[in-house]
Amino acid sequence: MKHPQFAQAFYNSTAWKHARALKKKQAGGLCERCLVRGLIVPGVHVHHKIRLTPENLNDPSVTLNLDNLELLCEPCHQQEHQRETQMRTDAAGRVIW
Ligand SMILES: [Zn+2]
Numbered sequence: 686m687k688h689p690q691f692a693q694a695f696y697n698s699t700a701w702k703h704a705r706a707l708k709k710k711q712a713g714g715l716c717e718r719c720l721v722r723g724l725i726v727p728g729v730h731v732h733h734k735i736r737l738t739p740e741n742l743n744d745p746s747v748t749l750n751l752d753n754l755e756l757l758c759e760p761c762h763q764q765e766h767q768r769e770t771q772m773r774t775d776a777a778g779r780v781i782w
């Protein structure tokens with residue numbers, strides 16, 4: 686998953702690396718969605734439930750809030766973003782929700 690250009694600096698920040706490490710620790714290093722289904726899978730991506738936007742990028746209650754973070758394995762993370770893309774745009778790329 687490639688980070689959007691506007692968020693590059695954020696993802697390189699010490700604050701983010703710290704929050705990400707905390708989240709991984711809190712989740713016990715396991716994919717949270719797989720765990721709900723009884724599967725023990727290591728988590729690799731710390732995902733933002735509320736997506737980062739240029740508007741909320743400087744709001745730590747969104748960007749660094751552990752409640753807004755989810756530890757996911759690669760397939761779960763991809764699935765999440767695919768679902769998002771499908772739900773959000775029609776064939777012409779227009780937002781539909
Ligand atoms: Zn998973």
Ligand SMILES: [Zn+2]
Pocket residue numbers: 686731732733762766
């Ligand atoms: Zn994500």
